[in-house]
Amino acid sequence: MSGAVAVHHGAFGRTALYELDRPFVMHAHREGHLIFYVSGRPAGVQVVDRVNPIDDTRGVAVSPWEPHNFDREPFGEATLCLVMYIKPMWFLENCQSAECVLDFGSPVVPVTDEVRRWIMRLTALLLNQQDSDLLDGYLFEMTRICYELSWSRTNGRTPLGRRRARFNDFRVRRSLRLMQENFTEEIAMDRLARDVGLSRPHFFKLFKKQMGITPNLYLNTLRAEQAITELLTTEKSITDIGHDLGFSSQASFTRFFATNVGIPPSEYRRVAHQN
Known part of the structure; x- marks a missing residue:
């Protein structure tokens, strides 16, 4: 393991x-x-x-x-x-x-x-x-x-x-803000695309062109970052951290964390420290 x-x-x-x-x-x-x-x-x-x-x-x-x-x-x-x-x-x-x-x-x-x-x-x-x-x-x-x-x-x-091409489109910038504000909730990509004035296929194509990743990967990054912050800076249980990030069970959160960060959240909390 x-x-x-x-x-x-x-x-x-x-x-x-x-x-x-x-x-x-x-x-x-x-x-x-x-x-x-x-x-x-x-x-x-x-x-x-x-x-x-x-x-x-x-x-x-x-x-x-x-x-x-x-x-x-x-x-x-x-x-x-x-x-x-x-x-x-x-x-x-x-x-x-x-x-x-x-x-x-x-x-x-x-x-x-x-x-x-x-x-x-x-x-x-x-x-x-x-x-x-x-x-x-x-x-x-x-x-x-x-x-x-x-x-x-x-x-x-x-x-x-190489960097100038990124973040230029206002619709992508708006979608980033919406995801940053709502990443702990279930986000319907069809609704997100409509909110920025695009069809779902056009939104995904434009987002990947500008960001290099899909909207789903971006959301996963936001959730993993928040999980790491809470494991490091709070005493919340792993179950509560997962629940607050929208996961239905500790098992599903642990799978998500392990496959995105590389190790289980309990292991990360055990060894991590900061200045």
Whole structure:
């Protein structure tokens, strides 16, 4: 069964060591996401429609809102992964450059000697399971290096140019606001499409073109984010958290959380902490 060795939250976002022995469902995050192999059985991460290996020589970078899933056979030795979820605004503020839009140029990150050293340092800090003033600086340097590596072979493309296409349509922006206001309730997609002045097929096509994911995946992201926040910051029972997010039972909420986050909510609450 997949589990967490350590989970740490901070101003940067969150970082974790996960032992994973089964695939996820396709999902997305508002953060930039980095995944590196530490030990165990090598695996892969599907980003959009391509599976990218994670092993001793390659890691994976996933841009905000890019659909992806952990991909491996559900048997054999677990894969110990170092994962990072980096908030784009935190990266931009620490980078102090308008060019540091957290959008990776390629999903493949070569594990250079420098990257390997940062993997080892971050893994050691997380295994120590103590708050450290070093963590933010380590995470920034790791993200900066991976960001630069991801753009090193992209023939002059820039993250700013690629980002301009998103969020331009006012109907998509309105649908985002409506979902953010009502994600704890059952949302009928036909009604949502009508509320923004579109047919359901046109709405889904436009939303995916602008966001890179479907409205359903966006809703799943909102619910997973809220679940993580409540597990970390409240003493509410897992049953109550699931009920407040619209799930009919603790079992259905646990399945949702495990397939979107990677581990059961009880396990996440047990190991997670923040500065």
